Amino acid sequence: MKEIVTIQVGDYANYVGSHFWNFQDELIGLAGDPQADSVFKNQDINMDVLYRTGEIQQGIDTYTPRLVSINMRGSLGSMSSHGTLYKEAATTTSDVLTWTGGVSTQASEPHKKNLFLQSLYEEENFNMVNTIGGSNSGSPSEYQNKDITEGLEKGVQYWTDYSKVHFHPKSLYELNGGWTDVEDFDNYGIGRDSFDWASQGEEVSERLRFFVEECDHIQGFQFVVDDSGGFSAVAAEFLENIVDEYSNIPVMLYAVRGPGTRASRQSRKRTILEELHDAISFSRLSPYCKLIVPVGLPSLGKASKFLHIEDEKHYHSSAVYAAALHSISLPFRLVPVGPTKDACSASGAVDFHGLIQILSGQGRQNMVSVLDVAMPTPALTGGQNELSLLGNLQSLTPHIAEDVEDIQAIEHLTVHGAFASVEGRRASVCEVKDTVDAAFQRANTRPLFYHLSVGLCPLPIPLPFPSIFGNQVGKHGEMMSSKLTNSSSKGSLDVHSIPMAARLRSTSAVLPLLESKLQNLHRYGITRGAAGAELLRSWGFDKEELNEMQETLSKMVATLCPPQLSSDSD
Incomplete structure (x- = not known):
């Protein structure tokens, strides 16, 4: 088995991660539920790739994510940093012999559990009593579930508010220091000043080491970072340490940020700070990973015509990004098809190294990929969908070029749980393959090479998933009649699963994003009299470091430039 260790750094990264692990937890539950849809029974998915087995002191087996999560102190809401499986030892004040004065204790009130977390706690206790007593009676009512989902829509404050997953005590790490407001922790310089690797890094490294050393054959690190502010600097320090200690283990980095993080009207000084942060963050993070995937649109309104996203709610937008990460990482967990296996049950299993080789090792050495998603993906044939699966x-x-003709483009596409027709029949792997092949044949522009992974298991929609589906999405993600006029959004009570498609592209379409970072670094930070030069000095960067970052970005741009443009500039 080839294990994956996941790392989440920053507030929004943990919002994404909370949904991601909810999907995994739901898959595990459905696989063992005799009442669940049979499509979840034979998943051909090895959950041990992401999860570890353990045992608590009472002798009860545990199954927890192989995860290290880093965030600010106070970001866990009502959850303990020790997780929920293990009792946290009560802290006591030891006698201080050298102090004879009075001692005062200040303690903040614990955050109250919302209705979802309360119901989760009560259900787990109820199930434990039933297991011990040998009975099996009672279940939450639909009315209770409606109250739960409505409460989440109105009141999510922390990523833990909708997490249904048990975490290992070594998974959740809170940064020391006085930063409690993520909105003020908003640039690379603040993160660099606030995080001292010498004092905190060893504890973080020890937590990661715990998960890595128990792996039989680790395939890579799945690293998710909120790169919109100071957590970029924390992640860069962490990544540098990972590369030093685990030089042969590849890192796949998702740089995520929520929509609307930048104000439309702001001062020039603020604009310069944000542009320099983006350039510095990207150029500092990218050298430490084999593949970097920038994720985060200014608005998610166009992400899918079947979704209704409220951009101001991180609870909403992070669900879409988490669904995309689940789909694109599915091939890492697919059971490879053997000689006795039906070739039309699962296909396209690939590990970290294989995917990186596909995207960066054919034709051009490009390490920046574009992430696309179809959520949900329409049926392969029939219906009123004008566009193909690819369309x-x-x-x-963000900031990519549209309809770019790139003859050296490489693509990796994952499709799972697809319907063959609007009548709701699930498509076989062979049907998906044939449909995708035909779509590429008809396309005006084709990639140099593409790899396809297909699974039968759709994306399960757990109870705490937000109400973001349009009214044309059916119970299993099928497309219903467009004549429906009810404008209210649907959630987990109405939609139980959806077919998904996600794609990673190595393409010159990402050039505008890279060129803007290169130009802003040069314009605001390096050129003579640059308006942001003093700001960068205050962040601790000298001229030599800035030139190295400029060179890093220049090489990325040169790699993707069409040959004729490169020769003209020589």
């Missing part, structure tokens, strides 16, 4: 894919990577 329904929408980019989640």
